[in-house]
Amino acid sequence: MHVAIVLYPGFTSLDVIGPYEVLGRLPDTEVVFVAEQPGLVRNDLRSLSINVVAGLADVPEPDVVLIGGGPGQADQMADGNLHEWLRTVDRTAAWTASACTGSLILAAAGVLNGRRATTHWAALGNLAEFGVTPANERVVIDGHYATAAGVSAGIDMALTLAGFLAGDDMAQAVQLIIEYAPEPPYHAGSLDVAPAKAVEIAKAKLSGRLS
Template sequence: MQVAVVLYPGFTALDVVGPYEVLGRLPDVEVVFVAERTGLVRNDLGSLLIEAMATLDDVTSPDVVLIGGGPGQSAQMSDGPLHRWLRDVDRTSAWTTSVCSGALILAAAGLLTGRRATTHWAALDMLTEFGVTPSRDRVVIDGHYATAAGVSAGIDMALTLAGLISGDDVAQTVQLIIEYAPEPPYHSGSVDSAPATVRKSAIEILTA
């Protein structure tokens, strides 16, 4: 099984690395990082580069497609090579997936029209512009589309997908191997639980 993880300048690292850690540990799975051109691709914070080992044209029929979000997502909303590739591979993929604002790219490519999907809380309402029904669930499965909410939710989505692909026992084994048992010291991980001052600060940063 081949998993194609899409990179573009300004991606958020955990959006793609979290799912990579999960899906890359499934039996008989090959993960390939793809981009319009091969080479190093810089993340949104500017200090991490991941190498795309294959171009979009090199990967024509992946079983799973995953695209993350990040500030660079805004430059990927116009129809072009990436959108065409997403539509092409979606015809044969078992799963087409996104993390965070990567869902907006799938939506702009026309893949989520008429479906339920989720994305980062700050971008959730934007899904309606593309005929998508937004959901505040952390992971949404609709047909062969799996979307995750913001950043860290990609790990939850990947574990969900791992269970659907390889079975619950395998998925739980991977969860134990990566020791995914979150116990954050704060309760500000969602809009509903975060204090008003924290919400205000986050919005100011995200809209700067």
């Protein structure tokens, strides 16, 4: 199985590294990072770069294509080579997936038209602009599309995909291998439960970063 994870300048690391850790541990699976401009691609915090060796043309028929989000997503919304590639590979891929605001890129490319999808809570309403039904859920499966809410939800989405691709036993084994059993010290992981002050600070920090 061939998994292609799309990178672009300003991506959020966990959006892609979480799913990479999960999907890369499935049997007979090769994960490749792909970018419109191969080379060192720097994340949103500008302190981590991934050396991408594959261009879009080098990966014409992945079984799974996944794109993450991050502030750089805003620069990937115009139709162009990336959107054309996404539309092309979507026709043959078993799964087209996203984490965080990566779903906005898929939506702008037209592949989520008429579908339900999710994204980071700060950008959820934007999906409707592209003919997508926003779903305030951590993971949404609609047809062969799998979308995850913000950042860490990409791990949940990838484990869900792992179950479809390799069976529940293997997906659970991968979950055990990466010891994914979250016990966060705070009850502030969603708008529904986060204290008002935390929401205020988060919105201020995200202002201008998420479309």
